[in-house]
Amino acid sequence: MxxxxxxxxxxxxxxxxxxxxxxxxxxxxxxxxPFAASADFAVDKDAGKPCSNLRTDFRCGIHTGLRKSGFRGCTVxxxxxxxxxxxxxxxxxxxxxxxxxxxxxxxxxxxxxxxxxxxxxxxxxxxxxxxxxxxxxxxxxxxxxxxxxxxxxxxxxxxxxxxxxxxxxxxxxxxxxxxxxAKAGRRTKDRRGADLMGARLKGADLRGANLRGAYLIAADLRGADLRCADLIGADLRDADLRGADLTDSVFLTQPQVNAAKGDAATKLPPALNRPSHW
Structure with missing residues (x-):
């Protein structure tokens, strides 16, 4: 071996x-x-205080309806x-x-x-x-x-x-x-920490791109090629990844995927799961 x-x-x-x-x-x-009342959480909660939805068996009482109940952040x-x-x-x-x-x-x-x-x-x-x-x-x-x-x-x-x-x-x-x-064999613009919120990147060739810590909130990445792109710390909240190819992207995590929007055509690294809310 x-x-x-x-x-x-x-x-x-x-x-x-x-x-x-x-x-x-x-x-x-x-x-x-802790969490604060927002688009992600329906109420405020202090650190160290049990959530009101936590049952005595340590399970969530509204697990199957978190998003409908205003607790989207929990699903991310x-x-x-x-x-x-x-x-x-x-x-x-x-x-x-x-x-x-x-x-x-x-x-x-x-x-x-x-x-x-x-x-x-x-x-x-x-x-x-x-x-x-x-x-x-x-x-x-x-x-x-x-x-x-x-x-x-x-x-x-x-x-x-x-x-x-x-x-x-x-x-x-x-x-x-x-x-x-370097395996991507192409030079790309360094987008480390870039402000790409709402960026129109539909179908973009981002192979090998450095997107470490980039702000991609609500970016349109439909059909984008993100193979070999470094996505460590990138903010993908509400980014549209429908049809995007992230197969060989580097350092992508489940929370990032959970926070984005995707569909059955989105290609993910094998270690990550397709969110049930996609």
Whole structure:
């Protein structure tokens, strides 16, 4: 088995651990995170306060009707598996209702682990990309260190400098992006952090484009070719991806896809799911 095949095989297993498993979580996203009344949420909620729709079994009472009930933001969010990690590993299966003394710390730790798990998602993807072979050793080291941080006890997790760690990881992800985008064999305008809100990009050839952190809110990307484009951190809220090809796009995540508009003709990377609301 080649190195690429080994990395891809291992990556498949890792990514299963980076998918949210609500059955193994204590509803942490419904407790730890704040939200404000807006187009995404029907009401205000403070951090650490359980959502009024959270049932005693930690399931959502309006899960099948979230969008109709004004909670579109909940259908976009994804914890990258941090919920079950904190619930079952960090706190050993003790939930905040049975052990109220853990509630505050659990709410503080969850966002930290969520950020680390997002980095694990990116690093796992990078290791499965053959063009990134020159940095695979560094990527693997960064992945191991990130995983180590997620396994710290609750007291130490709260003090992790995620921003500093993210900066180190991002240097490797940027190098990965450069190697992958070079595969597209074409020069493209650097659109990193570009304001492309509402941009008319229907049918655009964006192969190999650098769209890291770009604002693509409500952009028309129907039929656009985004293969090998770097989409890490790009804001795709209400972007129209109907018929777009994102097959080999780099660092695209489920929350980004969930926030966009698409259809049956939209081509997604194999690790991502087509949202039920498309």
């Amino acid at each position: 080649s190195e690429e095949d080994r990395n891809a095989h291992a990556g498949t297993g890792r990514r299963l651990d980076l998918l949210g498993d609500c059955e193994s979580c204590f509803g942490l996203c419904c407790v730890a995170l 969010y994804d914890c990258f598996g941090a919920g079950q990690k904190v619930s079952q590993v960090t706190f050993g299966g003790r939930d905040w209702r049975q052990a109220p003394e853990t509630a505050r710390q659990m709410s503080d730790v969850f966002p930290v682990v969520r950020q680390l798990h997002e980095l694990l998602w990116y690093l796992t993807e990078a290791l499965a990309l053959p063009p990134a072979r020159p940095v695979h050793a560094e990527l693997r080291s960064a992945l191991d260190e990130t995983e180590r941080l997620t396994l710290l006890d609750a007291g130490l997790l709260a003090d992790v400098d995620v921003a500093a760690h993210r900066q180190h990881v991002n240097t490797l992800l940027l190098r990965t992006s450069e190697l992958v985008r």
